[in-house]
Amino acid sequence: MKSVRIQLSAILVLVLVMALAAFSWRTAGRAETVLLPELEAKAATVADSVASLIGRALDLGIPLDRLQGVGPYLDRTVAGNPDIAFAMLRAPDGAVLNAAGALPGGMPPLALGLDRSQATLSVAVRSGPASPAVLTLGLDPAFARKVVSELWIDLAIIMIVTALVALELMHIAFGAGLYGAIEGVETRLDTIARDDLSLHPAVDGGSEFGRLAARIDRRLVELNRRYLALVARLAAQGDALRQAVVDGLRRDFKLGEGSSEAPVSVIAVRAPLFIFMLAEELTRPFLPIYIKDLAAPIPGLSPDMVTSLPMVAFLAVVALSQPILGGVTDRLGRRTSLVVGAALGLAGYIGSAMATDLIMLTLARMISGLGFAAVFVSAQGYVIDNTDLRQRASGMAMFIGAILVAGLCGPPIGGILADRLGIRATFVIAGLVAGASLVLALIAMPRARRGEHTAVPKGPTIRWRDFGPILASPPLACLFFLCALPAKIILVAYCFFLVPLHMQALGAGQAATGRLLMVYPIAMVILVPVFAALASRFNQRAPFVALGGIVAGLSGLSVLISAEEPLVLALMLGLFGIGQAISIAPQSALVGEFGRALAGDISDSSLYGIFRLVERTGNALGPACAGFLLGRYGFTSAVIVIGLGMAFASAVFVAVFAYWRSSRHATAVQAE
Template sequence: MRRAAGFDGSRFGANFRLRLAVLLVAILTLGLGAVSYAAFTAGRQLLVPEIDQKAETVGRSLAAQVERALALGVPLSGLVGVDGSFKTVLDANGEFARIALLPAGAGAPAITEGRAVAGGRMVAAPVRFDGREVARIEVTGDPGYAQRILHGLWSDLAVVLLISVLIALELMVLLFGVRLVSALDGVESRIRALRIGDFSRRPATSDASVLGQAAGSLDRAVERERARHERLVARADDVGDAAARAELASVASDTKIFETQDVSATSAESIRAPLFLFMFALEMTRPFMPGYVGALTSDLIPLSPTMAVGVAMAAYMGIVAALQLPLAVQTARWGRGLSFRLGASVAAAGYLTCAVSTGFLMFLAGHCLSAIGFALVFVAAQGHVIDTSRGKSRMRGLAIMVGAIMVAGLCGPAVGGMLAEQIGPSLTYLVISGFALLSLAIGWTIIPLKRAATDAMVSHPAKASSLWTGLSRSPAFGVLLLGCALPAKLILFALCFYLVPMQMAAHGASAAEIGRAQIVYPMATVLLVPVFSHLSKQLDMRMPFVLGGALLTGLACLYILLPAGNWILFAILLQFGVAQAMSITPQAGLVGELASRIGAEDSAFGLYRLVERIGSALGPVVAGLLLARFGFEAALLALGGIVAAGAVVFLFVHMGTRPRSAPVESSVRI
């Protein structure tokens, strides 16, 4: 048995999923990289000639205007309004840096508009009168314009490459089939377990492929070892060999040969694809929705465009917050599959309404419909994972769900921004509605139409009376919710989804540029949340991470005082992402720690999520009021101050209300 525990599975490979993912990424990167390079090269080759051709056309047009004036008897020295006309052309054509009218002789002064630039390509058009050249129009291109266009093209291609890889990884389960991936996981988990001497029973694999058969063979081999062990135990009992019996008991304990593992997280793996597509559709609206709402606001609505955006976003999150608890019960009664289908259908109808909206009120109705659909889909997906898993596999399943949502937040804004810039917001909403329907179609084949057998299967929310009683004994818990959890979500929705898009749009940024900015925050969180979560667990400390995240958020908001244009917004979003990644997991752990002291841990997490939703709903409203009254800089500084102040208040309240018997170290290492 000891030798069997050292089973060598190296010839089967250490990690099938990892190798498959690496192979998929390599193929996509090479293919898309080649296409991107070809597109960039072609764009660079076409751009400069196009600018030269346009400069020549503009030069000839201006020269023709001067020639008409000369034909009417106006001398070059008597031309009026030339500089104003040149300025109008320059303002309308960012690719030009300078336009000049240069007389051929000494009779008239040169007229120039714009700035001289080094390295700019100049195109000249002659001005003729009486068969001779009397002047020329010079149009000088701006070399920085071509660089900006090429930089934007390269950025878009890089974003497309990154997002394509991420989407492919998210949909890998869908591409290769849920059963095949489940069988792959089954073989891999068995090999890993046997390599470390773990002989515990594992969920059977129903797949009939070679992988499924391999998993079954491993299970039968383990069953033979288990039967052999039982025979040895019976023989030791028969002869009364206590030493052998103790040795066999030690082997059983070391190899876990009579233990059974929890069910796998296949349910979460299967639901990941439709959930990702649905969340991807939602995230696509982030870059262009504020500008779209502002354009729909008419004089009939007693709201400024700024406030209209805030109202729309607050209504969305308010509906989601209000429906969380009721739908947790109702989706179990209806069945998670039916609830998911209903939610995706309602959301698709909402997006379609937004696409055809002719005014703000119609858009708001569609936006609220999509909020109802989101609440249904999210609660149904979460309930499906909880219903079909337990123990560690449930935690893994919920982590898979969160991962899909975070990756959707990373991919969606950039794609939505690029689409909105190319085809317009209305058509982009039609595409988004199509993604919601695609999520519905995939979920239809994956999530079974099951209803709860009895009301006993429906998880009712815990009564809040014990929680409120406990809160009176632990003010620190209440301050944690109101001083840390609520401001964290408030500034997230105020800054990332409201203030930054509005500010960038006000400074002339395109929807694609706004979308690229909005991937900075989710990229930081996707990469760093696991790092800070692991570090917090390793150090057994939560309070410093929560406080550090809040103070980093406040410090990031101070960057707005630096005169650096849109780049400072990228720096703010990056540091904000780092700050949120630092505090997300430790803050949830701190909630559980403090709630356990008042004996209301289950209810506390429900309240914690509700407070977060309230903060999400308040964020756009608070930001809209501050923006309209004080401006962008003051609004951002006020929000940063709220976050930092809430964390400081929590620190003092917690230090002042910790149990007297607790040592100082334990009060810090939370």
């Protein structure tokens, strides 16, 4: 049986994309029809303004051939109007007095007015009743085509993002109600067909499909109850032969086991988490540019280092508050904590839009950082609360998937909005999106039951006494500081700081920057599951982590081809995304693998909490490192130095890991 979810999702997304494609076709066609007359009208306004200015100078008695500054003024006019290819001032006999821009091969006629065949517009320069000169502007036909092509790109991105958001909504919808019950019945029938008789999380029983799922569950529960009773009876009798047969039944039919699917209740956090992360991702293409515009010089620091400070403050708040927020969200409840985090995010984004200097912006970003940390920890804690160890991987895949999709959708839409509406308006929109996350949390997430907040904390908390043994473990310390920390430094340095600032230096708009930043999350969304499966299949997680780090680090060498070409930057981000995709899933698995070798009662939550703290510290260091190197050595050197540092750290990790594993093996052989 093919998945009902896949079939319905494909049909609905196909209908949506077809409708958007038809709308985009009409929009682009209408834009081209409207654009050309508007460009002609604009050129006429510019021509009248320039001719009037020259005419006023002539009225003052200055001879035409002795006017000063006409050439530079025409240069500025052409440079400030990309739809104008050239400008020339000519005498009545056709002699060119001044010119700017790319002049045509043949001289256009002196006839006044618009000549569409020549793509020129000529106006008379008046001085009293006389007309001693003619100003001719050349319209750039490629400009209109470029605007329409960029519009097509934006519309295509909007279609892709809309399809992804629709898939998110479908994913959320299938987690509850009738769709969830249909999916539940299908899952049960598929697993039974594969001789898997394990138990499943309950689904909504209000529909006929829900009641059918419940009837199947009752049969499975009874079958598993009888199996466990048989196991207990054979254990009491000490019948080893029959016990082996019963154990074979467990292996073949998974009797006595629970399902590894995440329960339906976990899906409740996906919508508010996705929407809140989308709000933050909207700011990626323009945040360092906005900071740079507000920044004032600070003695002893380069302008690029100053630009990094609000980003460092935001990420430092996220890193330092997460260990504390684990216990806070346990006490307040996940729903309440997520609502408070979304409210802080709303306040921080609105404050960022209203900021008038670097201090105000930094404070606003710190508030946003606290909200980001609260939402992240609350959502992660909610997944942990509602899954057991068998279901944890499935639940965390849902959690990570929402963040990755938000990272794919946010930057291009944020760039388009910033180009069309302005950066401050886009911050306001980000705040409204965070507010929507608050509303979704109130609607979708269940209220904490009475007394639930007083329970023993289960969330992602850190026990401070565990720092010593964890960081004293050579494999864990190497994994944390040679892989996890550099991976986050290079991620923030490349994607959040260096590339947006360099794209601005190249003259690109925020929309182009947002499109470029899509390359990294696309690689991650597509390749992370592939490399995670390969690492598990070959059981070689450490080599995958090292290989990914080396590929990600060496991606920076791409700028040696040309640091001025956006396609080269896209290549760099693509290779970087491939490297990160190779290493990210095996890296998390290695944390648990190395952690099991630790002595004492170190919990998984503490182990992974310290791991995330190291990662967040790398996030905070990323803008500072990038700002320092950019201010001192420039973009190309900054990219290469950070990349080679990542590659070198990964190479050291694999060497240390190989030495540690061989030493441990030698010790085991001697002990035998």
